[in-house]
Amino acid sequence: MASSERGIVAILLGDDPELLVRDLQDRFPRAELVGGDRDYEELVARVVGFVEAPAIGLDLPLDIRGTVFQQRVWDALREIPAGNTATYRDIARRIGAPASVRAVANACGANALAVAIPCHRVIRRDGTVSGYRWGVARKERLLEREKS
Template sequence: MNSVPYSLYYRFGHCSMGGLMLAEADGHLHAILLGDDKASLLADLQQRFPNATLHEGDESMDLALQTALAYVDQPRGAFPLSKPLRLRGTALQCEVWHALSEVPAGSTISYAELARRIGRPRAVRAVAAACAANPLAIAVPCHRVLRSDGDISGYRWGVERKRQLLAREQELAAVIA
């Protein structure tokens, strides 16, 4: 993790699942957070990036924000990147997040299978913890990870949001097929 102070610019918007906050620096997306209101999302952002000085972004961030907001309602295919992602985490977290990015919309994977895919079959709990630490909701689709029995388990941004995201992806995948 970065311990050098830096600036992070955020933009907040509303989507069908509540609030969405996007944060960037140096032309990279650092965070996409889902939540109920701007204040709680700002607190989450500061907690995730304790060395960052947060600044409200300007209209130059609107394309990225609108892209993320639209994707929540119409999650077709891979997340459409308007800017490259900046993954900040441990080596294991980054491995998990990269593997998650390969799980197609409308599909799911178990925590155990995800652990096997990264070559760490005994690291199921660490994989679950990496999913919980994901700062890039929807872009790194941790909502596509289920328990081995197929049930929905925890989700950093709420189980109901996870349920809705999965349902939308599966509906769109069925229409496309």
């Protein structure tokens, strides 16, 4: 997880902590790596708690960085309630760009705020789970947790 003065800028998922740290360092080369900060660890714990029990909700200050189009997509994603899904086409229509289905998919792929911007709730038109920056199996597990 990474944050700025304005809020969280990245929540990355993965199985290899070293790769995740390297990814954050690549994204934010001038950032200061902080460990052992109690307040920050509480923030991380809230995110982990949300992943484990999505019903608790996640209300965190976010510093959302992206193009205007990406931000429109991400705002629409944040309106999908836990336990529900939408198609890429649904999102394109919601943002007033019905012909931009692929651009919506690309915006989902560019999302660096896993779970806070729930791109895992977007599925294919035929109802299948596909494409997820952090792996389809992880996307399926997140969706299953939200149904519980």
